[in-house]
Amino acid sequence: MLITDARIIKQEEILPGFHRLTLAAGEVAAKARPGQFLHVHCAADRLDPFLRRPISIHAVDRQRGEVALFYRVVGRGTALLAAKEKGDQLNILGPLGRGFTMPPGKGKVAVVAGGIGIAPLYFLLQELGANKISADVFLGAATGQQLFFGSEITGLGHNVFPATDDGTAGYQGNVVSLFARGPSDFVYGCGPAAMLQSLCRVIEKHKIRGEISLEERMGCGVGACLSCACKTRGQEGNCRYSRVCVEGPVFPSGEVVWS
Amino acid sequence: MTPAAGGMVNETKLKLAVHIGGITMKNPVATASGTFGFGAEYAPYIDLNQLGALVVKGITLQPRAGNAPPRLVETTAGILNAIGLQNPGVEEFVDKLLPGLAGYDLPVIVNIAGDTVQDYGRLAARLGQEKGVAGLEVNISCPNVKKGGLQFGSGPDMAAEVTRAVKSATDKPVIVKLSPNVTSIVAVAEKVAGAGADALSMINTLLGMAIDIKTRLPILGNVVGGLSGPAVRPVAVRAVWQVYQAVGLPIIGMGGIVTAADAIEFILAGAGAVAIGAANFVNPRATMDVLAGIKQYMIENGVQDINELIGAAHS
Numbered sequence: 001m002l003i004t005d006a007r008i009i010k011q012e013e014i015l016p017g018f019h020r021l022t023l024a025a026g027e028v029a030a031k032a033r034p035g036q037f038l039h040v041h042c043a044a045d046r047l048d049p050f051l052r053r054p055i056s057i058h059a060v061d062r063q064r065g066e067v068a069l070f071y072r073v074v075g076r077g078t079a080l081l082a083a084k085e086k087g088d089q090l091n092i093l094g095p096l097g098r099g100f101t102m103p104p105g106k107g108k109v110a111v112v113a114g115g116i117g118i119a120p121l122y123f124l125l126q127e128l129g130a131n132k133i134s135a136d137v138f139l140g141a142a143t144g145q146q147l148f149f150g151s152e153i154t155g156l157g158h159n160v161f162p163a164t165d166d167g168t169a170g171y172q173g174n175v176v177s178l179f180a181r182g183p184s185d186f187v188y189g190c191g192p193a194a195m196l197q198s199l200c201r202v203i204e205k206h207k208i209r210g211e212i213s214l215e216e217r218m219g220c221g222v223g224a225c226l227s228c229a230c231k232t233r234g235q236e237g238n239c240r241y242s243r244v245c246v247e248g249p250v251f252p253s254g255e256v257v258w259s
Numbered sequence: 260m261t262p263a264a265g266g267m268v269n270e271t272k273l274k275l276a277v278h279i280g281g282i283t284m285k286n287p288v289a290t291a292s293g294t295f296g297f298g299a300e301y302a303p304y305i306d307l308n309q310l311g312a313l314v315v316k317g318i319t320l321q322p323r324a325g326n327a328p329p330r331l332v333e334t335t336a337g338i339l340n341a342i343g344l345q346n347p348g349v350e351e352f353v354d355k356l357l358p359g360l361a362g363y364d365l366p367v368i369v370n371i372a373g374d375t376v377q378d379y380g381r382l383a384a385r386l387g388q389e390k391g392v393a394g395l396e397v398n399i400s401c402p403n404v405k406k407g408g409l410q411f412g413s414g415p416d417m418a419a420e421v422t423r424a425v426k427s428a429t430d431k432p433v434i435v436k437l438s439p440n441v442t443s444i445v446a447v448a449e450k451v452a453g454a455g456a457d458a459l460s461m462i463n464t465l466l467g468m469a470i471d472i473k474t475r476l477p478i479l480g481n482v483v484g485g486l487s488g489p490a491v492r493p494v495a496v497r498a499v500w501q502v503y504q505a506v507g508l509p510i511i512g513m514g515g516i517v518t519a520a521d522a523i524e525f526i527l528a529g530a531g532a533v534a535i536g537a538a539n540f541v542n543p544r545a546t547m548d549v550l551a552g553i554k555q556y557m558i559e560n561g562v563q564d565i566n567e568l569i570g571a572a573h574s
Contacts, residue, residue, distance in 0.1 A: 003542075003543065003544065041541065047336045047488075047489045047517065048335055048336040048489075049333060050333060050336055050337060050338060050488050050489065050537070050541060051333050051338060051540060051541060052540070052541060093543065216328065217328075217329050217330070217332070218331070219331050219338065219340070219537075219540040220294075220300070220539065220540040220543075221540075222296075222300050222301065222303075222304075222543065223296060224294065224296030224300040224316075224539070224540075225293070225294060225296075225331075225340070225342070225540055226293075226316075226325060226330070226342045226345050227330045227331035227340060227342065228328075228330075228331075229325060229326075229327075229330055229345070230328070231327075240324060241324055241325050241328075241345060259327075
């Protein structure tokens with residue numbers, strides 16, 4: 001949990017609107033766990049936009065002391081972030097939040113990514129690969145062009161199964177329905193809320209276990225402001241609002257109560 | 260003093276302590292309720308002992324789940340929130356959270372909120388027994404709860420009634436937090452002072468709302484929320500100025516303070532202390548940065564004692 005001015009090493013526009021930003025941040029790289037996020041000050045020299053932006057850690061190179069973010073330009077904050085260049089400083093807070101846990105036992109591991117949801121899952125796939133765990137990776141996107149990092153993921157020792165809405169690559173249709181065809185024992189997911197909801201339904205139906213990473217509007221990122229509320233179910237079945245920033249952003253799939 | 264009057268100051272003997280209705284703060288920088296959790300959340304980033312006071316998240320008699328999300332919208336140089344007073348309730352606060360603050364050398368001020376006048380009295384009686392509580396901040400003006408809250412803050416007579424209920428239930432210093440969502444904040448302040456408040460804090464958030472033009476629906480789960488952040492600062496400075504002029508009580512000023520310059524503006528307007536709110540979200544060290552900047556300003560302007568600056572803009 002550090003506040004750091006990190007130097008930008010690389011800012012790559014992988015597709016229009018999709019950026020990968022690499023930072024020199026040795027201490028963050030050493031501490032970060034897959035599923036954690038950085039709270040990024042996109043405009044530290046001004047009061048508007050006011051808040052930081054929570055962006056999940058996409059990849060880590062501990063030896064080089066580098067941390068990468070993969071993000072989509074969706075608003076004022078990410079537009080300012082995308083305008084930053086190599087050599088600029090970026091004020092970051094983190095690593096924050098509760099990340100993914102390593103799979104229990106030796107069962108089959110699946111990773112299901114919807115669109116930009118691949119961002120935190122890539123870091124997880126790096127860690128799984130480093131632990132000699134090979135996962136089936138179901139990569140979903142609107143169109144083939146937006147299937148990111150397929151060959152890199154294969155290079156980490158995983159099997160990639162693409163799905164696109166328009167059928168321009170791989171299976172035509174929903175990535176969750178592609179995943180639902182094959183058996184697995186432990187599932188990791190990240191993507192749009194509707195996709196995660198249907199993924200949780202499949203996990204429950206197949207009586208398997210999994211973890212999903214959620215996104216929510218955040219204020220402080222450290223558990224103080226209670227803005228990033230997500231309804232969760234406790235072990236006694238009672239519901240409450242959990243803080244995505246500290247109790248999440250990764251939750252056991254069965255804990256999340258969908259509205 | 261006049262700005263030119265400053266001579267040499269002894270930097271090691273800067274006098275930063277202020278007195279707010281019976282609470283002595285070692286410096287004028289506090290946290291604003293709801294923006295700093297219960298302190299522990301920010302302990303990794305700052306030494307809590309360096310704060311003038313810690314004002315914790317609003318506490319109610321019973322636990323509250325809070326509002327459905329979304330609870331936060333960023334607006335121009337500000338934020339709208341509708342948390343809905345999510346808190347564990349007074350008993351769990353006393354049992355589990357308050358003991359964790361006992362090791363710190365700073366006044367802990369507990370913000371209390373109720374649905375009825377009786378609730379406030381009960382909360383004050385309960386918290387009044389706790390040694391670890393230095394004072395109470397009475398939230399008569401949260402815009403995000405449907406029952407109570409705003410109604411109390413809106414009417415001067417009801418605000419006075421709540422103040423009397425709290426004062427008669429405890430000997431602890433009572434700070435009443437005023438809402439800007441009223442016709443005359445001075446009228447409320449005068450009534451509250453007459454009812455025995457020891458100090459005032461202002462301002463709570465401004466009632467606002469935001470609509471998503473794509474879905475054509477309100478963004479917040481609660482529809483309306485409270486606006487805070489730099490956007491509201493001039494409104495808050497004006498409120499402090501007017502109330503300082505009309506009422507003799509010490510004031511904790513807040514509303515969009517980000518820098519030491521912002522804080523000094525409040526002090527000059529009449530605030531005896533300041534609270535940092537939304538800025539904590541952006542900069543977890545905001546309180547410490549503001550404090551360092553206040554000291555710097557004092558040194559540069561020949562101010563030996565911070566109390567010389569309180570209300571100094573009223574010439």
